[in-house]
Amino acid sequence: MVSKENLLTSTEVAQFVAKGFLRFDALVPDDLNQAAMREIEAGVKSAPAGTPLSQCYLPPSTLGQILRMPRIQGIIQSLVGPDPLFDHQAVHVRQPNQDAAQHMHADSIIDTRTHFDIQLMYYPHDVPLEMGGTLLLPGSHFRRVNESEIARYQNIVGQIPMVCKAGSILVLHHGIWHCGRQNKTDRPRYMFKVRLNPAVRQLRLWNTDDLTEETSKHQIIFAGVKGAEPDIQGILAQQEPWFEWGDGRLEIVNRIRLWRFLTGDETFDAHYWLTRLENMPSAVAN
Numbered sequence: 001m002v003s004k005e006n007l008l009t010s011t012e013v014a015q016f017v018a019k020g021f022l023r024f025d026a027l028v029p030d031d032l033n034q035a036a037m038r039e040i041e042a043g044v045k046s047a048p049a050g051t052p053l054s055q056c057y058l059p060p061s062t063l064g065q066i067l068r069m070p071r072i073q074g075i076i077q078s079l080v081g082p083d084p085l086f087d088h089q090a091v092h093v094r095q096p097n098q099d100a101a102q103h104m105h106a107d108s109i110i111d112t113r114t115h116f117d118i119q120l121m122y123y124p125h126d127v128p129l130e131m132g133g134t135l136l137l138p139g140s141h142f143r144r145v146n147e148s149e150i151a152r153y154q155n156i157v158g159q160i161p162m163v164c165k166a167g168s169i170l171v172l173h174h175g176i177w178h179c180g181r182q183n184k185t186d187r188p189r190y191m192f193k194v195r196l197n198p199a200v201r202q203l204r205l206w207n208t209d210d211l212t213e214e215t216s217k218h219q220i221i222f223a224g225v226k227g228a229e230p231d232i233q234g235i236l237a238q239q240e241p242w243f244e245w246g247d248g249r250l251e252i253v254n255r256i257r258l259w260r261f262l263t264g265d266e267t268f269d270a271h272y273w274l275t276r277l278e279n280m281p282s283a284v285a286n
């Protein structure tokens, strides 16, 4: 059982809906990072796809110990529920002094669900900029492209290289555009990734204490924490530098749809974007 303080807040989940990722810097303590490096170098045993995560990485696995950290359990549970299914894992190694980066790609044109998987990435050592790091494009998770058809794009305005301290965790929506950047140092770069599938309906799985539903208005009112209301509409309407014509209406509408799905409130809207599209009156004028 994950305690509430380890779950994500509504603000954090809304950020995930808007941006397609969350990052948690230097979350894992250094003794575990060093033990994880030894485990990764020795080879990490995988499990069959569809195995409950609780049956993977059993003790004395250090990676298991990391995945079972209360905060990481809270992050996982908030997005894909308790005891999600293991999909696959990968130890990504970028060799020293590479002359090329991995091409930009998106993994899931075949995946048209509103339900989503997460890719949890763990960085066991410091990743400075010259070491590359995972590159991601915030807010790109609703743009379904056929895997490598975006490979020609070397840089996109607004992209984020995952430059981070040892023990950092990155959680990605399965649709986000990403790649592994070129490692220009003389040391190999390691990243451990595990993909997780939800085993329950993704409905208010996080700490929703800052949400109260006022059914009479058929609208979610944010009660707020310490008087500060989470501005969900504002978060879901955030612009990314790569948006066309500076409004990103396709992203905003898709974010609202995902937020409705996650909260169960089919009347939620941000700045009238989706309500306008749903206005199809059937009454005939007198």
Ligand SMILES: [Fe+2]
Pocket: 105, 107, 178
């Ligand atoms: Fe990928």
